[in-house]
Amino acid sequence: MKRTFLKTVAVALASLAVGSAFAADITGAGATFPFPMYAKWAEAYKKETGTGLNYQSIGSSGGIRQIRAKTVVFGATDAPVPGAELDKDGMVQFPAIIGGTVPVINLDGFKPGELRVTGPVLAEIFLGKIAKWNDAKLAALNPGKTLPDQNITVVHRADGSGTTFNWTDYLSAVSKEWADSVGKGAAVKWPAASSVGGKGNEGVAANVTRVKGAVGYVEYAYVKKNNMNFLQLQNADGKYVSPDDATFAAAAASADWFSVPGMGISMVNAKGANSWPVSTASFILMYKDPADKAQSAEVLKFFDWAFKNGKQMAADLDYVPLPDSLTAEIRSKVWSQIKK
Structure with a gap:
């Protein structure tokens, strides 16, 4: 009995110590x-600083669910939340980084970027209307x-x-x-008869690498x-471009960030x-009146530090x-709305 009691106390103290060690860590969840x-x-x-970040890479929809459930301090999404929903939830939204989504393939005998495609032809591939790599439309390009x-x-x-939202936003535009x-949308009904799903950018990258003849879409860091x-x-200018930080930056150059709410x-x-045609920002969601101020x-300290000190790290991974x-x-315009 005494031994069991001492063991229980030891476990409780160990748990307390671990909890204290990580008390300063900030929590977030969302976009991969x-x-x-x-x-x-x-x-x-x-x-x-000694402060850690516990970030769950679970997808944009998961990040939105988690911040709404108040199980994390910030949510991350590549599919921006509309202004009306932000107002309803009492949240603010701001971009944190810019990158690009890239069509990736598993096709022997070709170097990266050697094959070309237009937006409309890419849409036909994802619609399932072009089902073979030697289709006349691909051959003509x-x-x-x-x-x-x-x-x-x-x-x-x-x-x-959010990666799917941006990808389908692009396919809808072309x-x-x-x-x-x-x-x-963040989730759609995929029409191609021969298709397979993967969880996260990691899952899509793994499946494209595994399946011969596959085509998919992932963020460039995973490429x-x-x-x-x-x-x-x-x-949009009719030029063929490859994905990198320069082409992502070119697409972002004319962005009017405060032209829409959030x-x-x-x-x-x-x-x-x-300009890279499927460039995008990734956004952060936070409460204006947070439960844990x-x-x-x-x-905010973390992102302030990242904005000031993380530029070269971003460039090294081909983010912008x-x-x-x-x-x-x-x-001045967004963080000032968050109560401290």
Whole structure:
């Protein structure tokens, strides 16, 4: 009996110690799109301040659910929440990082970016209307290339996803048929007969790597991390471009962030000769009147530090950091609404 009691006390004390050790850590959940960036920022921030970040990479829809349930201090989403919903929930929203979503393929015999595709043809692939890699429309865009007589398998997100929202936002912008029959959203009904789902950017990347003849869409950091093959994409100016921080930045150059409530603008199919057509921002959601004001203040300290000190880390992963002029406006116009 005595031994059991002492054991129970020891376990309780150990739990208390662990809880105390991590009491300062800030909690967030949501988009997988910015996860590589947040992980890198968090590692550097903890070394400098001792405060850690516990971020659950569960998808944008999950992040919105978690912040609404108040189980985390901030939510992260690539599908911006409309202004009316922000007002109803008593939340603010601001962009944290800019990146790009990329069509990735598993096709032997081709180097990354060697094959080209236009938006309308890409939409036909995801609609299932183009089902083989040697389809005449793909061949016409790639003269001199010998495309294989191989079935195309579409790989898509199985979870509610801001990456899917941005991808379907783009397909809706370049294809009336897609807009009319499928539309845009964090989750859609995928029409291609040969298709498979994956959870998170990680799951899509894994399935494209596994399935021969696959095509999917992932955030560019996952392309680099997994050495994936990708398609060059024709932009709104008719130029074929490859994804990187320069083409993402070009798409973001003309963004009018405060033109819509919650800064939730769309950058898909942006004008500009060097613009990547599926560029996007990832957003942070926080309460104006947070239940834990100290933790909320810690979140703002983290992002303030990241905006000031994390630019090179962002560039190393081919994300685009927000310009100083924009982060200054976020501090004065958005963070000022959060009660301390």
